[in-house]
Amino acid sequence: MQVPSWDELQNLLIDCLNGKHLWATALAVFIGTFLFMALKSWWDASQTIDLQASAIQVGDIIPTELAKYDGHDPFRAILVSLRGTILDVSAGKEMYGPGGSYAHFAGKEVARALGKMTMDPKDCTDKVDDLTPEQLKTLEDWETKLKAKYPVVGKVVPPKRLTLQQLREYGGQDKSKPILLAIRGVIFNVSRGAEFYGPDGIYPFAGHECARAFALISTDVADCNDNLEGLGAMELDNLRDWEAKFNFKYPIVGSLVKE
Known part of the structure; x- marks a missing residue:
């Protein structure tokens, strides 16, 4: 098969632009679309998402309001509270959303549960004054880890x-x-x-x-x-x-x- 000359390629491109050689035009459109989507995917993946900047602030809310953010309402974020500081854990919805391994933490204060490393819903409170030094250290480690991963969006306040x-x-x-x-x-x-x-x-x-x-x-x-x-x-x-x-x-x- 003879390789076309540069002049022949130029003429082929002009014909494609003028609507001739429909098979070649379709191929060119397909290749162009494929390259555009590949470049767009690479660009999107290369961008760093600032969770803190993109998170919606809920401000000061009472515990009964926090409970509305348990992942069951698709129009609300998924939130948890750590000693009164509210974190948006929506990025971890596979863990905190309905059916997730930590779903029972969503919409609740979880300080005691994390300190005791327990999954008991009764420990979803901010009562930590009776925890052992080791449990308090565990809680502090969790606080550091979660606050580094998820944005702070508000505080729990008394009604x-x-x-x-x-x-x-x-x-x-x-x-x-x-x-x-x-x-x-x-x-x-x-x-x-x-x-x-x-x-x-x-x-x-x-x-x-x-x-x-x-x-x-x-x-x-x-x-x-x-x-x-x-x-x-x-x-x-x-x-x-x-x-x-x-x-x-x-x-x-x-x-x-x-x-």
Whole structure:
């Protein structure tokens, strides 16, 4: 078989570009696509992923909120807590996700369990004051290892216990404080919805108990209370729907207490 000359190759390329020699055009497209995908795969693999920079910060959350990050919700990260420091272990979902060998750690505080090297769910707490020196050393080793591998995304904090009067202080006027509201005594942090619930928002609910208002689909501040007397089945369904939406969208930070 005679090898084509340079001029013949140039003419063949021009013909391919002009739509002639369809078999050659298809071959050229295939080879070009293959080379592009190979180079792209090499480039992607060569890039270092900064987990700390890419992780979503959850900030200060209470234990019941941490429990929502147990790997069962595909829209949430998988988190664990180590002496109150929250780590995003989503990169290790094969171990911490559902069915993984450490799945029972997800969404929990695991200091005691790691110190004792136990898989008992009862040891998923931050109680370490009775651990032996050897167990505390084991815990410290785990802390060093896990914090080097997974990004820190927040802290576990105690739930707030606020009176209605104290809740008023979280109405959005003080920029140093989060924007809070309550539904049937459960307090939600709605700061991420400041355009709706902040001082200039369309819903005047911040700093109030809003159960009746949500049931009535009312924006009257006079309806911002927990009195559900006289409400019908449809209105109570409205309230349950709003509670479900808030539980999904906004973090719970505590509960109301009597004056």
